[in-house]
Structure formats: structure tokens, C-alpha cells
Amino acid sequence: RAIGGNIVKNKVTVKCFFHQKPPILLVFLFFFGDIYEILSKIGVLRGNDLNRKYNEIYQKSIKNREEFWKEISENIFWYKKPTKILNSTNPPFYKWFEDGVTNTCYNALDLHIDTGRGDKLAIIYDSPITGTKKNLTYNELRDKVALFAGALKNQGLNKGDRVIIYMPMIPEAVIAMLACGRIGAVHSVVFGGFAANELASRIDDSKAKLLVTASCGYEPGRTVHYKPLVNKALELASHKPDKCIIFQREKDKAELDSKIDITWDDAHKNAKPAECEKMNANDYAYILYTSGTTGLPKGIVRDIGGHIVALKWTMKNIYNINQDDVWWSASDIGWIVGHSYIVYAPLFFGCTTVLFEGKPVGTPDAGVFWRVISEHKVKSLFTAPTAIRAIKKEDPNGEFFKKYDLSKFDKLFLAGERADPDTIKWFEKLSNSPVIDHWWQTETSWAITSDCTGIESFPVKYGSAFKPVPGYDLKVLNSEGKEVGPGKMGDIVVKLPLPPGTFPTLWGADKRYKENYMSTYPGYYQTYDAGHIDEDGYVWIMSRTDDIINVAGHRLSTGAIEEVLAEHNDVAECAVIGIADKLKGQLPIGLLALKAGVTKDKKEIISECIKMVREKVGPVAAFKIAIVVKRLPKTRSGKVLRGTVRKIADNEPYKMPATIDDPAILDEIKADLIENQILKL
Numbered sequence: 001r002a003i004g005g006n007i008v009k010n011k012v013t014v015k016c017f018f019h020q021k022p023p024i025l026l027v028f029l030f031f032f033g034d035i036y037e038i039l040s041k042i043g044v045l046r047g048n049d050l051n052r053k054y055n056e057i058y059q060k061s062i063k064n065r066e067e068f069w070k071e072i073s074e075n076i077f078w079y080k081k082p083t084k085i086l087n088s089t090n091p092p093f094y095k096w097f098e099d100g101v102t103n104t105c106y107n108a109l110d111l112h113i114d115t116g117r118g119d120k121l122a123i124i125y126d127s128p129i130t131g132t133k134k135n136l137t138y139n140e141l142r143d144k145v146a147l148f149a150g151a152l153k154n155q156g157l158n159k160g161d162r163v164i165i166y167m168p169m170i171p172e173a174v175i176a177m178l179a180c181g182r183i184g185a186v187h188s189v190v191f192g193g194f195a196a197n198e199l200a201s202r203i204d205d206s207k208a209k210l211l212v213t214a215s216c217g218y219e220p221g222r223t224v225h226y227k228p229l230v231n232k233a234l235e236l237a238s239h240k241p242d243k244c245i246i247f248q249r250e251k252d253k254a255e256l257d258s259k260i261d262i263t264w265d266d267a268h269k270n271a272k273p274a275e276c277e278k279m280n281a282n283d284y285a286y287i288l289y290t291s292g293t294t295g296l297p298k299g300i301v302r303d304i305g306g307h308i309v310a311l312k313w314t315m316k317n318i319y320n321i322n323q324d325d326v327w328w329s330a331s332d333i334g335w336i337v338g339h340s341y342i343v344y345a346p347l348f349f350g351c352t353t354v355l356f357e358g359k360p361v362g363t364p365d366a367g368v369f370w371r372v373i374s375e376h377k378v379k380s381l382f383t384a385p386t387a388i389r390a391i392k393k394e395d396p397n398g399e400f401f402k403k404y405d406l407s408k409f410d411k412l413f414l415a416g417e418r419a420d421p422d423t424i425k426w427f428e429k430l431s432n433s434p435v436i437d438h439w440w441q442t443e444t445s446w447a448i449t450s451d452c453t454g455i456e457s458f459p460v461k462y463g464s465a466f467k468p469v470p471g472y473d474l475k476v477l478n479s480e481g482k483e484v485g486p487g488k489m490g491d492i493v494v495k496l497p498l499p500p501g502t503f504p505t506l507w508g509a510d511k512r513y514k515e516n517y518m519s520t521y522p523g524y525y526q527t528y529d530a531g532h533i534d535e536d537g538y539v540w541i542m543s544r545t546d547d548i549i550n551v552a553g554h555r556l557s558t559g560a561i562e563e564v565l566a567e568h569n570d571v572a573e574c575a576v577i578g579i580a581d582k583l584k585g586q587l588p589i590g591l592l593a594l595k596a597g598v599t600k601d602k603k604e605i606i607s608e609c610i611k612m613v614r615e616k617v618g619p620v621a622a623f624k625i626a627i628v629v630k631r632l633p634k635t636r637s638g639k640v641l642r643g644t645v646r647k648i649a650d651n652e653p654y655k656m657p658a659t660i661d662d663p664a665i666l667d668e669i670k671a672d673l674i675e676n677q678i679l680k681l
Contacts, residue, residue: 054456054467061470061499068470069096069500073309076348077111078102079278082305086497092518092525093505094497097305100281104181105149107308108347109142110276117323117350118142124326124376125171127357128368129218136171138350141178144171146273149179154270155210155243155262159184159277162206162287164241165333166199166226168192168217169357172247172264173333174343176212181285181304184277188287188299191334191636191659192217193224196232198658201297202289203237205507214247215254220362227254234260281305287507288336290442298516299507300336300442307445308348310471310501311340314446315349318438318469319380319413320454326376328354330369330383335637336442337416341382345446354378360387367400374404381409384416385437386573386638389423393572396595398430409433411453415440417639418541418559420566420573421462439465439541441527443517444502448472448494448527449539463563464538471499476533481521486535489542489557493524530557549578549586551622558588558642561623564616565590570598570605575632577646579678589649589678590626591669602628627676633666635659649673651680 061068066085073082082100112120118139125134136144157163163185167173173189180187188206190199192214203211211234217224230244246254247264256263285304289297315321327346331337346353354376360369360383369391373381395401412427412435419437427435434457438450451458451466458466468474473495476484484490496518506513520526531542542557549556558576565574572595578586590609598605606626613623633641636659647654648670656663673679 054452054458057455058468058470062473065471065497065499069309072313073097073100073305076102076308076312077107082281088497091523092496092514093510095282095504096303096500097281097309100305101278102281102305102308103184103276103279104285104304104308104344105145105178106182106276107312108178108181108344109138109145112138112350113142120323120350121326121352122347123171123174123353123355125355125357126372126376127169128363129220129358132357134171141175143273144175145178145182146275147268147271148175149182149274150271151245151267152179152185152210153183153274155245155267157183157185157210159279160186160283161209162186162188164199164203164206164208164211165189166192166194166211166213166230167247167333168214169332169355170214170247170249171355172214174355177286177333177339177343178347179274182276183274184279184283186284186286188289189333189339190289191332192226193219193229194334195658196229197236198297199229199233200236203233203241204239205289205297205299206287207239208241211241211244212247213244215249216252218357220359223252225252225254231257279304282504284507286339288339288442298512299509300503301505301507302445302501303504306500306502306504307344310446310499311345312348315345315351317454318447318450318452319382320410321346321349321351321379323350325379326352326354328356328372328376328378328381330356330360330381330387332636336445337382337384337637340445360390361394365400366391366394367403370401370404370406373406373409377408379408380411380413382413382415384638385414385419385423386417386634386640388412388414388419388427389573392423392426393593393595396426396572396597401430406431406433411436413438413450415447416637418463418465418543418562420563422566422571424460424462434460436460437465439529439539443525444498446501448474449541458538461534461536461538464534464540466539467537468539474533474539475524476531477521477524484532487532489530489532491521492527492529492531492539492541493521494527495524498525549588551578551584551586551588551620556588556617556621561588561590561613561617561621564613565592565609565626568592568605568609568612570594570600571609572596573632575640575642575645577642577649579646579649584622587625588621588623590623591632591645591672592626592628593631594628625676625678627672627678629672630668631665633669634661636661645669649679 070085078100080101082097084099087095087098119137121135122138122141123136163180165176165187177187190202213226213230216226244261245267246261282303285302285307287299287301289299321327329341414437424435436451438447440447447469449465449468475493476490477493478484478490517526529541531540533539542559561576562574571592573593575591576588578588581587609626641657644654
């Protein structure tokens, strides 16, 4: 770092240095390592020489996609290597590696054991909520997975059968997922504690043969008993699974129904370790349901071959992780981030992944993330912006951060919703580590845009999600389907075909797949996100297309207004919605949640926020209303429920979102809207 500092101060010295005789350069490299990496990190080589590295790889992925993905596919295990890389005969239903034969579990576990890395740590389980810690090597995890796979076979489960996994964040959940992959069953993980009617709809749609659950899950201050929810779901569901395997947690055991229930331990009796099933690359690894606008859940499916190829590639190329590193994705296996980056990608790659059962605050305090990073020597963390905002709200001065050694920590990656620049700058200042805000979706399973830190790092532009990841041909279109120029707002789309590892269709719903995602702009995947691409190729995701508000004919992004509000020193987090207005069509209102310990008068804070928006967005925003709320309504994965709040404010009927973290917040918000005369009953 000292050498880097000198080079930055005097770039002429660098130029002169490289004109010396070769032996001097060799001596320098011997003592001080990779000069190329040093110079690139400190910015000396940020010009065209390095840009060519990303640009060449990206262009090849777009112009020669089959050759690009054929090369990458060589890095995974195949029983039979594919000769057909891409089948484009039936758009938008593209098929990658269609004649390849492989197995998800073999690539995640057995491959590393067979190459002599079985004693490497696969999982670090850290549960501050129960005070439990446990490590599993690749050998240990494979043995547990193979045995549970045998237990599943004993219950009559076969290749292609569906299994609902309704579990808390415990190793048995990961074991169940991988065991399904081992025998070719299709798992569908449902967030533990999800509402019974939502669980029932997923049982019905998937026609699950088996359900795997636990007696309970733990939240700060409460126990969520799963069995009553499962019983209600089975009562509501038209389709009835054959069996329910229940993992009994030590302190809270569930009452069993002998007709359908069997304990985890009893299921293992007489089970023999199962071998890996040979699977076609286009067979499905899993179904992951998202809430649909029609009330029917959408079953995102993932085909096996492309899933392994793409996710394994991302660990080094996007996240710059090496096999000896410890990686942590602070999410839940019920969400796509948990599927891809707690379980599959790190295990395909062969590094160590942290499985965390806790919350960013309250288990026990706002320092738990820093404790986990320090204790387990985590290289990089991937989480949602809302987690960092929650920590910032509780500990704005970073007092907890100072208690731990984070010298091994490299980068923070954020996704799930747009990260406001103020939160990014707060963490950067606190940690002296880069923050990468990247963008992707449940549908894609891996990043659409990011700083690809294993290829080439670019300077941060606060508010942007960096550049398109190789494989994604990104465009911005207007309402007529015409491409717009740099900096112009529009709908962000991906030119087809989507790369491997994304979603080839919806479970049992090809027509819905085509109509929902591929029909508005023929030849393109509609992301339902709005934004722009600037002159340097950076992508700016400003809001969901249904979060764009129309003020007197002007289309405004709620994200742009939120970005300004988040800069206020007293604001911990915020949301902007558009409410109906007879004169202007819609008007923006701001919901402000303040940092802990703020004593300033609320009216003064609101006045300052309104002034900031007027100065930075302009009078065209017509931003004149903001209210202070205790907290924002969110899903369990951290997304703010703007659409639901808008319906409440406009006194429209709304459905309680199945994914809501705490339903009581909506009543709080309604009361605040009434008190501030925004909602008039």
C-alpha cells in the first residue's frame, strides 16, 4: 500500500521506472508481488489498457455467445459434455447445453472431494439467535447429503418429483436442497414462517410429493411454530403430499400426526447413501415462487446445466473470490440470493460459505455483522441495502464497528433494492472498503449489472449499479420500443437470448412466461425496472416501472427523490410514493424514518428535506409533502412495499402482501397518513 501511495503521487516515477533494465523490474516484482494488480487497484492503469479487458470479454459474450459459454462450460463436471451449446429454434424458449449430462450435487460437493479438497470447510453455521456454531467440511456435508438423499428415496421420491422445503436457516435446510439435487428431485424452498395460504398455493402449483420442514424458526423475541402453519396449508391445499419430514429443534418440538409426519431422525433409519443421478442439462434444479400480480404465484424454474455453469463463473469473475476464501451472503434460503449465494454458487466454486441465522440488529445488537466478519475472516459480504440501513439507524457513528478487526474484509456487495448513495458513503467511510451496488432479479439468479471485480474494477458512481455483466445485452427503450440515447430514461430490457442460469420458462406456464416477460418488447426480456445508461456505460436503476410517477405530464423516478432525502443527516431510510391528485395526476409524498437518538423538531427536518428536493430535483417534482414514520413496511427480503402504501394513501382496496415482514406496520402507516391528512376517509 505504501508503494501504491508513492506511485499515485508521482506517476512520472512509474513511467521512468518501467524504462529501467529488466533485472530491476524482476527484483521489484519478486519483492513486491504483482505490479499489474497494484497499479490497477490504485488507478494508474484505469485507462484504455485495462478497459479493454472488460470490454473484450463483454463484447465476446454478446457477439460470440456460444463460443464464450462453451469455454466457460469446460470448468464444470459433465458426465457427457454438451455439443449443442444454444438451441434458438423456438424463441423465447431458448435451451443451453441441451445434450449435456451432469448433476447439481456432484458439482457442489463430490467434485471437490474427488479433487482432494474434501477437508476444506464448506459451511460455517453461525446462529446468534440460538447461540449455536457449527462447521461442516465438504466430506462431512457430502456424507450427510448422500444419507438424506437415501432417506428421500426411501419415502418413494424419484427423479423429477417435487419437494417443498419450509425451513429456517439451519444446515438441514441446505442438506435437504442438495439431497434433492443428488437424486434429481426438484425442490421448491418456501420461506420458513410464510403464511399458510401462500404455502398451500405452492403445494398445489408444484404438486409436491413431499414436504420437509422444522418444528419452528426463531425471530428476535419470538418463536414461529411451523407445524400449525403446515397443518393449515395442508388443509387448504387441493393437492396432498404423501409425507412430511420434520426436523425437531432442540428446545421446541412439534406434535406429529402419525398418518403423514415422520421425524428427520426416523427418516434416516434404514437409509443408505444415495449416488448422484445423471441429469440432462435442461432438467430443472428447482422452482422458486414469487408473488404474482394476479394472486397466483409465479414458479421461476432453473435448468441444471446453465445454473452450474453461470453461478460457478460468477464467484471469481464478479466477486473475485478464491477457493480458500470465506464468503458470506446475509440473506435467507427462501429468497433467490439465498439459493444462489448462500448455497449453490459458493459450493459449485469450492470456497467456504457462511450460513447465518440471525438479523442485522437485535441478535443481539447492531454489531453482529461485524462480529461474524471478524470471527470467521470473511473476505466479502453480500446483503441487502436495508440491512446496512438498519445497522446505520441503530449505530450511526459505527461504535460497534470499532470493536472488531475487519482488516481481512475486502468488499461489500449490495442488491435487492436500490442502494442510496448516503448509505454507501457511510459504510465506505466506516470500513475503508469498496461498496458494490449491483442489480439482478429472481428471474435471472445472478447479476445483470455489477462491477466485475475479478475481471476489472471501475470507479464507483454513486447511485449506479455499474456496467452490464458479460452475457447480458442491455438496452433502454421508450414506450414505443425505440432505443433511447445515453442518459435518457426508459424501460430497461435485455436482448434475447438470456444467458445460461436464468429462467427458461415458468413452471407449467409457458404462455404466462411469454406474455408477462417477452411480449411488450418482442425480442427482449422486460425487467420491469426503469432507468438509464450513461455515456460511460454505467447503468442507473431508478425504480420499478410501476414506481414511476406522472406529475403534470412529467415522468419522475421515485428513486431520484429518495436519493436526495437519504442525504439528510437525520434520515435513516425513506420511501417516496405517488398519490392521486386531481390537478396534476399524481403528487410525490415522502415517508421518513429517522436515525436513533434524533431530537430535532420533525417539522424542521421535513422542511429541510422539501428544500433539498426542490434544489436538487427541481420544482418540476412538486415535492411538498413529507411525513415522519416509525418504520417502513417491507418484505422479509428488505424491499419497501411502496405499491401497498400508495393504495392505502389513495384509499384503494389492497391485499396484505404475503411477504410482509410485520403486518402491524401497515396499520401504523395508515394512522400516520390519517394524522397528516393525506388519507381522508
